[in-house]
Amino acid sequence: MDLRDEDIEALGTQGFFIRTASLGEQQARAIHAEAQARAATGALRPAGIRRGADRAEDTAVRGDFIEWLSPSPGSALGRLWEAFAALGEALSAGAYLGLGRFDVQLAHYPGGGTRYVRHRDAFPGQSNRRLTAIYYANPDWRPAHGGQLRLYPGAGTLEVAPALDTLVVFLSERLEHEVLPTHAPRLALTAWYYGRDVA
Ligand SMILES: O=C(O)CCC(=O)C(=O)O
């Protein structure tokens, strides 16, 4: 996941950039297989809305099942973790984002019209999530499956297919987005990067 000047520039001007074929098909398929296997074990839990004591589940808002990952050296998901780490370092160096630690979440939307309504991942002023990087692991995605990521960069909208090996990176405080209803199982791995000032 080498960073190009145009990616850094797009992040500054539009608040996001998109890469297809980001790790290569072989790695992408291995990531898909591992993510799929984790989802199949039943280890994932319904995602909550809001955090802490206010946490609730509401599938009309958000219908995915999630698991927080830990680094797993030697596996395909471990290599993805390393790629996320390298991306954070490159963006800190190239875009002066001052990123520190990150969390990685595996999310599985089971299909059946599950979605995640329009939202932002962080709100300005709260020193929490600075950058969101989403990596899609869906080898046979077709338009009829839905589940596109819809971005609201300002004027108009843009839809991103959650297809194998596609990476979307955006400023968590800035870009509103939503997951359109998905009619086939949909896998995504998301890294959220925090500012360096946050422990
Ligand atoms: O999976 C996606 O495309 C986006 C999910 C999302 O917006 C989130 O988990 O905050």
Ligand SMILES: [Fe+2]
């Ligand atoms: Fe989000």
